[in-house]
Amino acid sequence: MTRFVSLDPAVRSRDDVEGATTKETRLDAAHARELDRFLAGVERRALRIAQLALRNVDDAHDAVQHAMLRLAEHYAARPSEEWRPLFFRILYNGIRDIQRRQGVRRRFFGWLPGTTAHAEEDAPDPLEQVPDAGPEPSRLLETDEAMAELQRALQRLPARQLEAFSLRCLEGLDVAATAAAMGCSEGSVKTHYFRALQTLRAELAEVWT
Amino acid sequence: MNDHRDETGFSELERRARAAFDASVDSVDAQARSRLNQARQRAVAAVTGAPARQARRGWTTWAPAGALAASVLVAALLMRGPTGDEPRAPVASHPAALGHEPLEMLAAGEEFEIATSDEELEFYEWVEVAAVADTSTNGQG
Numbered sequence: 001m002t003r004f005v006s007l008d009p010a011v012r013s014r015d016d017v018e019g020a021t022t023k024e025t026r027l028d029a030a031h032a033r034e035l036d037r038f039l040a041g042v043e044r045r046a047l048r049i050a051q052l053a054l055r056n057v058d059d060a061h062d063a064v065q066h067a068m069l070r071l072a073e074h075y076a077a078r079p080s081e082e083w084r085p086l087f088f089r090i091l092y093n094g095i096r097d098i099q100r101r102q103g104v105r106r107r108f109f110g111w112l113p114g115t116t117a118h119a120e121e122d123a124p125d126p127l128e129q130v131p132d133a134g135p136e137p138s139r140l141l142e143t144d145e146a147m148a149e150l151q152r153a154l155q156r157l158p159a160r161q162l163e164a165f166s167l168r169c170l171e172g173l174d175v176a177a178t179a180a181a182m183g184c185s186e187g188s189v190k191t192h193y194f195r196a197l198q199t200l201r202a203e204l205a206e207v208w209t
Numbered sequence: 210m211n212d213h214r215d216e217t218g219f220s221e222l223e224r225r226a227r228a229a230f231d232a233s234v235d236s237v238d239a240q241a242r243s244r245l246n247q248a249r250q251r252a253v254a255a256v257t258g259a260p261a262r263q264a265r266r267g268w269t270t271w272a273p274a275g276a277l278a279a280s281v282l283v284a285a286l287l288m289r290g291p292t293g294d295e296p297r298a299p300v301a302s303h304p305a306a307l308g309h310e311p312l313e314m315l316a317a318g319e320e321f322e323i324a325t326s327d328e329e330l331e332f333y334e335w336v337e338v339a340a341v342a343d344t345s346t347n348g349q350g
């Protein structure tokens with residue numbers, strides 16, 4: 001497993017990650033291509049992770065777009081091996097902001113018929129809407145069902161456990177990079193991850209046997 | 210782009226979860242890919258000064274200034290309104306329409322003389338006679 005360079009303490013606070021103390025940069029063509037390759041490689045995974053957390057396609061796109069722009073504007077000049085944990089840290093900061101807004105929307109407008117809150121609940125889940133591209137139909141159905149089951153189980157996890165599981169297992173960050181992305185200690189990552197696995201085993205024991 | 214990931218030590222549940230997630234990533238539809246591609250291009254353009262960012266910011270940068278200029282122009286036109294210098298159709302009851310501007314003359318402090326002397330009366334009589342003569346001459350011609 002690739003080891004990621006831990007973020008230095010100067011970028012561990014949210015303010016630093018959100019660019020308050022960093023300056024915008026200009027890249028040469030080669031560096032810009034490297035950034036483009038990195039973003040192209042991570043964008044779809046980031047979208048799915050954001051969808052798992054937000055359960056809304058448009059909000060997920062907003063979070064990913066925000067993370068891309070923030071990373072490019074404030075951290076593109078940093079070593080490329082730091083980009084992945086930085087990107088996911090920015091992504092999860094954006095996800096939390098959107099979740100707060102979703103909570104406010106539900107609190108103040110949730111009683112109205114046809115509001116966003118209702119629409120989100122009524123809308124078909126994008127992760128269950130697997131399109132017709134890709135492998136053969138039987139295989140597709142199998143993986144589709146597996147993802148639907150996994151998603152149902154993931155929805156039972158607390159936010160921090162979901163973050164730890166998404167970054168550590170689904171995205172494949174090591175413990176140090178996951179800790180950097182979550183803005184917590186490695187011990188906390190291990191604790192969140194362990195508890196997430198326990199919950200998922202209990203939830204998926206019957207359907208994934 | 211899964212090459213950075215290692216499943217060493219993973220349990221069966223973790224492997225299956227990752228496989229299901231990878232399948233869902235591979236099945237991202239074309240519309241979502243297009244949106245992601247556009248977002249990525251904007252992000253990269255933001256640090257290279259490429260046209261994507263300039264185009265995005267071009268009209269939005271100047272739009273507020275243009276709106277401000279337009280509103281100032283409209284306000285100036287409205288304030289100028291009826292006291293402007295544009296020509297207006299003469300109104301018979303208005304003194305200016307008759308060529309008299311007594312208030313302006315008084316306000317300007319100009320001195321104007323009232324015809325009182327005999328010489329001036331004679332002059333006005335001559336003007337009247339000359340005008341009548343001129344009219345009769347034209348009528349005969």
